[in-house]
Amino acid sequence: MRILIVGTGYVGLVTGTCFAEMGHTVVCLDIDEKKIANLQQGILPIYEPGLEELVRRNVQQHRLFFTTHYEEAVxxxxxxxxxxxxxxRDDGSCDTSFVEKAAASIASYMPDYRVIVNKSTVPVGTAHQVASIIRSHTTAAFDVVSNPEFLKEGAAVQDCLKPDRIIIGADSAKAADVLKEIYSAFTLDHDRILVMDTLSAEMTKYAANAMLATRISFMNEIAAICKQVGANVNKVREGIGSDSRIGYSFLYPGVGYGGSCFPKDIKALIAVAKKAGVDPLLLQATHEVNTRQKTVLSRQIKSYFAKRGGLKGKTIAVWGLAFKPDTDDIREAPALNFIHDLLQEGATLRLFDPVAMPNAQKMLGASDNLTWCRDECEAASDADAIALLTEWKQFRLVDFKPIIKNMRKLAFFDGRNQYDPIKMQTKGFDYMSIGAPDMTHDRVD
Ligand SMILES: NC(=O)c1ccc[n+]([C@@H]2O[C@H](COP(=O)([O-])OP(=O)(O)OC[C@H]3O[C@@H](n4cnc5c(N)ncnc54)[C@H](O)[C@@H]3O)[C@@H](O)[C@H]2O)c1
Incomplete structure (x- = not known):
């Protein structure tokens, strides 16, 4: 089948490429001319494991094309x-204007029946709104389908090729059948397609993200209590995860959730609920706990250095900037809040991330107090402390010997509970983590 994907970002590029990989002919369209020109030369706008090779192969085999021209593509x-x-939007509600513009552009060039499929995450009722926009631009027949995307950045290609489920929200059987055919190659081993009405499909996406975000905020609140009462959240996590009704996934405390989806989708669902006359107490708490959690590590560092002459003039190594590992995405990344807080205290920061440095440099700009480093070892050089913000795998089994040799003082603030506290203390670090007792040597110098 010939498929057009409007919007060639994380979702559009990955899904378009995976459709091509399954044998469809795909045209990826974007209004960003530079992005499309780069893609036509094989330069990808994002880092996503496995994507570059898949794009190259499908372009070579003439199944994947990039364009800025609506008319020809539609x-x-x-x-x-x-x-x-x-x-x-400023009030937290979802700005659907990009979806509306894209729908209007498609409608302007529709020669006859088209299935318009919305993959963007949108408030309940958007499919109906999109239908009325299209109707106002054309007399051609069409159906609007809601097909929310569940891929995770960092594992997007795998998620797309092997989805847990495919939600098809369709109010017409004809359109649902078209989508089933498109996805048939993804479901050969077992059926993962769930067909429902458009309203329920749109709500499913928000509900899934809200559930995951709530688990994270729940664990972060448990971690805050653990820290105060002397319990260890890592043990508590194992204790509750072993309950089959709870399970282990999404039970990790940390520095709060970030990225382009959870923060905005929770706020958007709160707005949807309020508009519908429902008081979203739990969603609001999830959001507030997360806002507080994004400052947990900077609060720990401030309190540690308050007894050691303050943060002014201290050097802190920051390991990890992306909002999670295996992506270069820094949208709403907790590292940005951390950097902002520490700069305000007069600290100097030495930053390293395996792939997100160019995006972070663009966002943070040049500053005398920021040094961009080649690796984690260089970042720790002459530092008074290391702060781990993103749990990249390469930080897990780091050789600490050369790092320790070059540090000014030994303190480690682990925002992702990646290390064994006793081992870190034995290496000479004062070791602070989330929701577990601090392992210090009680040296206040
Ligand atoms: N990123 C994720 O992990 C993820 C996962 C699931 C769902 N989503 C949802 O998918 C949607 C897209 O997210 P994304 O992360 O891919 O965004 P993105 O910002 O990476 O990409 C969007 C692209 O759309 C293009 N665009 C904007 N208006 C256009 C128009 N009128 N015509 C053509 N192109 C246009 C932009 O230039 C950009 O390249 C959002 O609703 C998001 O919530 C994202």
């Missing part, structure tokens, strides 16, 4: 996916 593709941004 005319040649009977199915048009929309994967454009749905950012937060």
């Amino acid at each position: 005319t040649s593709c009977p199915v048009c996916f929309i994967a454009v941004p749905t950012p937060s």
Whole structure:
């Protein structure tokens, strides 16, 4: 089948490429001319494991194309996916204007029946709104389908090729059948397609993200209590995760959730609930706990250095900037809050991330108090402390010997509970983590 994907970002590029990999002919369209020109030369706008090779192969085999031209693309593709941004408005509600514009552009060039599929995460009722926009631009027949995306950045290609489920929200059987056919290659081993109405499909996406975010905030609140009462949240996590009704996933305390989805989707669902007359107490708490959690590590560092002459003039190594490992995405990354807080205290920061440095440099700009380093060892050089913000695998089994040799003082603030506290203390570190007792040597110098 010939498929158009409107919006060639994380979702559009990954899903378009995976559709091509399964044998469809895919045109990826974007209004960003530079992005499309780069893609036409094989330069990807994002880092995502396995994606570059898949794009190259499918371009070479003439199944994947990039364009900025709506007319040609819409005319040649009977199915048009929309994967454009749905950012937060100032009041937290979802800004659907990009989706509306994309829908209007598609509608302007539809020669005959088209299936328009919305992959962007949108408030309940958007499919109906998109249908009325299209109706106002064309007399051609069409159906609007909601097909929310569940891929995780950092594992997007795998998630897309082997999805847990495919949600098809369709109010017409004909359109649902088209989507089932498109996805048939993804479901050969077992059926993972769930067909429902568009409203329920749109709600499913928000509910999934809200459930995951709530688990994270729940564990972060448990971690805060653990820290105060002397319990260890890592043990508590194992203790509750072993309950089959609870399970182990998404039970990790840390420095709060970030990224382009959870923060905005929780706020958007709160707005949806309020508009519908429901008081979203739990969602609001999830959001507030997360806002507080994003400062947990900077509060720990401030309190540690308050007894050691303050943070002014101290050097802190920051390991990890991306909002999670295996991505270069720094949107709403907790590392940004941390950096902001420490700069305000007069600290100097030495930063390293395996892939997110270019994006972080663009966002943070140049400053005398920021040094961009080649690796974690260089970042720790002459530092008074290391702070781990993103749990990249390469930080797990780091050789601490050369690192310790070059540090000014030995303190480690582990925002992701990646290390064994006793081992870190034995190496000479004062070791602080989330929701577990501090392992210090009680040296206040
Ligand atoms: N990133 C994720 O992990 C993820 C996962 C699931 C769902 N989503 C949802 O998918 C949607 C897209 O997210 P993303 O992260 O891919 O965004 P993105 O910002 O990475 O990419 C969006 C692209 O759309 C393009 N665009 C904007 N308006 C356009 C228009 N009118 N016509 C053509 N192109 C246009 C932009 O130039 C950009 O390249 C959002 O609603 C998001 O919530 C994202």
